[in-house]
Amino acid sequence: xxxxxxxxxxxxxxxxxxxxxxxxxxxxxxxxxxxxxxxxxxxxxxxxxxxxxxxxxxxxxxxxxxxxxxxxxxxxxxxxxxxxxxxxxxxxxxxxxxxxxxxxxxxxxxxxxxxxxxxxxxxxxxxxxxxxxxxxxxxxxxxxxxxxxxxxxxxxxxxxxxxxxxxxxxxxxxxxxxxxxxxxxxxxxxxxxxxxxxxxxxxxxxxxxxxxxxxxxxxxxxxxxxxxxxxxxxxxxxxxxxxxxxxxxxxxxxxxxxxxxxxxxxxxxxxxxxxxxxxxxxxxxxxxxxxxxxxxxxxxxxxxxxxxxxxxxxxxxxxxxxxxxxxxxxxxxxxxxxxxxxxxxxxxxxxxxxxxxxxxxxxxxxxxxxxxxxxxx
Ligand SMILES: *Cc1c(COP(=O)(O)O)cnc(C)c1O
Numbered sequence: 001x002x003x004x005x006x007x008x009x010x011x012x013x014x015x016x017x018x019x020x021x022x023x024x025x026x027x028x029x030x031x032x033x034x035x036x037x038x039x040x041x042x043x044x045x046x047x048x049x050x051x052x053x054x055x056x057x058x059x060x061x062x063x064x065x066x067x068x069x070x071x072x073x074x075x076x077x078x079x080x081x082x083x084x085x086x087x088x089x090x091x092x093x094x095x096x097x098x099x100x101x102x103x104x105x106x107x108x109x110x111x112x113x114x115x116x117x118x119x120x121x122x123x124x125x126x127x128x129x130x131x132x133x134x135x136x137x138x139x140x141x142x143x144x145x146x147x148x149x150x151x152x153x154x155x156x157x158x159x160x161x162x163x164x165x166x167x168x169x170x171x172x173x174x175x176x177x178x179x180x181x182x183x184x185x186x187x188x189x190x191x192x193x194x195x196x197x198x199x200x201x202x203x204x205x206x207x208x209x210x211x212x213x214x215x216x217x218x219x220x221x222x223x224x225x226x227x228x229x230x231x232x233x234x235x236x237x238x239x240x241x242x243x244x245x246x247x248x249x250x251x252x253x254x255x256x257x258x259x260x261x262x263x264x265x266x267x268x269x270x271x272x273x274x275x276x277x278x279x280x281x282x283x284x285x286x287x288x289x290x291x292x293x294x295x296x297x298x299x300x301x302x303x304x305x306x307x308x309x310x311x312x313x314x315x316x317x318x319x320x321x322x323x324x325x326x327x328x329x330x331x332x333x334x335x336x337x338x339x340x341x342x343x344x345x346x347x348x349x350x351x352x353x354x355x356x357x358x359x360x361x362x363x364x365x366x367x368x369x370x371x372x373x374x375x376x377x
Contacts, residue, residue, distance in 0.1 A: 036245030043067030128165025161196025253344025276311010
């Protein structure tokens with residue numbers, strides 16, 4: 001008997017997604033955002049495929065090194081870091097860092113002299129399902145000042161970057177980020193070598209239509225062409241980096257769960273599953289990601305009706321969809337399987353260590369469609 005809940009992850013689909021990303025943005029160094037799914041097999045696959053990785057902690061650094069990423073293909077993308085983080089990165093041979101604050105530039109100058117620094121701009125992340133709302137990034141003027149501060153402190157003012165917000169559904173978000181970067185170059189008075197386009201490339205859910213990768217890539221190419229001549233600086237043709245997270249792993253994952261209880265409350269049908277907010281479905285917070293659902297035990301045309309979909313724990317927040325109209329078969333019963341599609345990103349990495357005694361979401365790796373699954377952590 002396979003355990004429930006579980007994340008079934010098909011590595012062949014990760015490979016396919018990686019190739020599609022390379023095809024859409026062949027000029028950009030693909031730096032996988034590890035937090036989307038840090039499973040060792042995913043990291044090893046992407047390392048072997050030639051990807052780079054964007055990491056945020058010593059734990060992710062160690063996981064990437066174990067997976068075979070050469071240190072030269074690692075960059076520390078988190079602008080919030082401790083002295084111990086910088087020391088560990090330098091000791092491992094990582095020399096690329098993202099920053100967005102003067103104190104962090106000073107920390108890097110002290111502990112990673114000569115390192116390449118990319119300054120993160122605060123992107124207008126309208127259109128993102130999970131906006132940063134001002135948590136990261138600086139204005140173009142502030143970015144120019146940080147690049148100058150880095151240069152004067154013995155660092156390499158190597159790049160500018162932005163993250164347009166995860167699950168970004170408006171390709172204009174990249175246009176706005178590139179325009180801000182061009183303004184920062186103008187204020188800095190010199191063309192920086194690299195432009196980091198961030199992540200945010202959206203994946204398919206039931207929440208509404210999303211632009212495909214080629215549409216995002218077209219917006220990016222158009223904006224780069226429009227800003228290739230920077231007033232007072234001249235031609236700017238930076239090397240490109242992109243940091244896809246969900247775009248490389250979401251489609252590869254199916255979260256398989258089981259119905260525990262069906263009951264009526266205040267005139268609505270409530271369906272309780274054995275998976276919820278705390279076993280990996282954190283992105284249902286605010287109902288921001290609405291997963292496509294499948295009920296394999298029921299014929300596709302089976303009569304269905306609206307439900308409130310809830311998780312199994314004793315926490316009142318552990319309700320997945322209350323306001324979004326979610327429909328499930330009318331004869332759904334305990335033991336029936338409910339599958340969440342496109343769930344390979346931000347699920348297993350978000351699962352709690354054991355809230356209410358429920359274990360973290362296990363991952364079952366598949367290498368080909370008809371491979372025998374093997375369970376790992
Ligand atoms: C999380 C993150 C990403 C990946 O975002 P996706 O929306 O999953 O593509 C990229 N860059 C940074 C800095 C991040 O924090």
